[in-house]
Every structure is written in structure tokens, then in C-alpha cells.
Amino acid sequence: MSAPVRFPRFFVTNPAPCPYLPGKTERKVFTELNGVHAPELNEALGRIGFRRSQNVAYRPSCADCKACVAVRIRTNGFEPNATQRRTIRRNSDLSVGACRPWSTSEQFALLRRYLDQRHPEGGMTNMDDFDYADMVEQTPVETHVVEYRLPGQYGRPGDLIGACITDQQSDGLSMVYSFYEAEAEGRPGLGNFIIMDHILRARAAGLPYVYLGYWVEGAVRMQYKTRYRPLEKLTPEGWVDFETGEPAPAVD
Numbered sequence: 001m002s003a004p005v006r007f008p009r010f011f012v013t014n015p016a017p018c019p020y021l022p023g024k025t026e027r028k029v030f031t032e033l034n035g036v037h038a039p040e041l042n043e044a045l046g047r048i049g050f051r052r053s054q055n056v057a058y059r060p061s062c063a064d065c066k067a068c069v070a071v072r073i074r075t076n077g078f079e080p081n082a083t084q085r086r087t088i089r090r091n092s093d094l095s096v097g098a099c100r101p102w103s104t105s106e107q108f109a110l111l112r113r114y115l116d117q118r119h120p121e122g123g124m125t126n127m128d129d130f131d132y133a134d135m136v137e138q139t140p141v142e143t144h145v146v147e148y149r150l151p152g153q154y155g156r157p158g159d160l161i162g163a164c165i166t167d168q169q170s171d172g173l174s175m176v177y178s179f180y181e182a183e184a185e186g187r188p189g190l191g192n193f194i195i196m197d198h199i200l201r202a203r204a205a206g207l208p209y210v211y212l213g214y215w216v217e218g219a220v221r222m223q224y225k226t227r228y229r230p231l232e233k234l235t236p237e238g239w240v241d242f243e244t245g246e247p248a249p250a251v252d
Contacts, residue, residue: 038140172209
């Protein structure tokens, strides 16, 4: 009888055009997340810079570029600046709820509007409702769709204007993918509010981090991630403070 496989097997994708930096080529290393130990494996890989997509954990493994850097926010040290405080106040009337990972037509309609408004040339433009259902529902870990709704009337829920597919880990929340009404009247900065809401939710739950995915130096659409401090980045020496490069403080 052959011995059971005890360690994950990793694979490498074929090179493809980089979606962030013109003229660059991207390649990813990935492994499947399955079985009873999938949550533990996902967390362990997340701490060394992997991200989850459905039942796969991946991270960049490009031959000639190291621009993609994993970043996370330390929740206990976060203090919103004046602009961020205004964004929180402006959206304080929203109803926020964490739903089970089950796709809805309302969520998909919001996603389509978001992609058309913000990423009309992106890699997700051809996504249909079945693809979206796979994105939400194929998860081997504890996942929620955090919904953001306008105030309702007569006991009915208000319109959905924001959502985030979120994994809960033992050390934090991982924002897998967020989308929102990019042109919501009177609500500029809604995407920023969703991030700050996750920071406050994680801190209230005693979770030290919010994982934001990758920051890409030179990619304009990734610079928003540097607005949230204290921010940590992953280096070959481990997690360090984004600004100073000093080793990140340990958390209990």
C-alpha cells in the first residue's frame, strides 16, 4: 500500500502578460486546497504570501520581477486620518451583514456594474453568473460575503451597494475580493470604507491583521493599499513595517 500524500504538491502556471505592469510577464505557483486540513494549509500559506481563489492557493513566481508584495494591516495600531474619519461617518448609516458564501443575483448584478465601471478591460469582464457562483461558493475555508446595504424602509432591506468575499482566519480577515457601486451618489470612497470596516470588525473580534493581497510598486491602481497604517509587507526576512523596514512586532 502506498503512503498517503502528507505535503501539498505545487505547480507553476505558464507565463502570461502581467495585468499590472505593461511589458512584464507573470507566472504563478499554486496548490490545491482540499481535505480536512485545507483551512490550516490556507492559513500557513497566507502567512508566506499566498492568496486563495476558490480551492486554490497561489502566489506570484515571476522569473524576472519581484514587484508583487504581500501586505497586511495591523488592526490594533490603525488610527483613521481626517479623510478616513469622514468616510466612516458618511457611510455609518449602511447596514452591514456577513452572509454565508452563497451567490445571489443581486450580488452578481452589482459585480457586473462594478466591472463595467472600474475594470472594463480587466480579466474578469467575461465572467457570467456561473463563474461568480464558483468564485463565492467553491471555498474549503470559513468564508462570508460581507454585504453593505442602504437603509431600508418598512422593514425591508435596502439596496446592495457593496460586498466583499472575506475569509476568516485565526489571525485575521483576508479580503479575497471586494466590489461596490462605484458611482453611488453621495458616497465617495465606498471601497475605502469597506476596507476600514474590515479593520474595525477584525479588531473587535480580537484579530490582529487584515490581509489585503498584493501591493505592486509602479501600479497606480494598487497604491490605495498604502493609505492604511500601520501596514506590513512580506520580505525574504519575514514581515516588516512597510515604512521603516523594521521587523514587524509579534502579536499574541
